[in-house]
Amino acid sequence: NAGVTQTPKFQVLKTGQSMTLQCAQDMNHNSMYWYRQDPGMGLRLIYYSASEGTTDKGEVPNGYNVSRLNKREFSLRLESAAPSQTSVYFCASTDRVFQNYEQYFGPGTRLTVT
């Protein structure tokens, strides 16, 4: 099992460009999450999907959109990138069955917006 995979690993964008970060998991998990991590701050939740077909805003959703394409895939889109979106983005998944709340993280996407 690959676990949680993310593409790309690194990306540099100019202000105003758009891009989609891809995330996939092969653990048959119901719930998937997108976080951003900035220096000196904890991971902050951008959007999450409790189950296939549902998405909800997290703590910092402005400037982002998501799509839960199927049970495996959850993508994050930046429509018009801004320097404030320079960050490391982590995708995570979990299966809350049997009270297992461990979240499994992908390796991250390091995004720089100039």
Added chain:
Amino acid sequence: RKEVEQDPGPFNVPEGATVAFNCTYSNSASQSFFWYRQDCRKEPKLLMSVYSSGNEDGRFTAQLNRASQYISLLIRDSKLSDSATYLCVVMRYNDYKLSFGAGTTVTVRA
């Protein structure tokens, strides 16, 4: 006020030493608690869950104090491989969302 606060450290300790640090949480509705470990520029990974009665996993001991709303992690007999950032995480049962602290950095030196 941040929902989860941690002393950022760094805690620099020699091999074999014991190191302990806390985190505080502000939301009394928080129901589940965890410590995650994050190595430099890598993804966080679950180190251990924290149970009300306190729990051990090898050299790691976690404690929960609900009255004072803090969680602690103690590492005994530190190894070089324990050098990492330790993230304190709390979860609310009503929406299963996790809130992360900014992390405590531990560096174990030979």
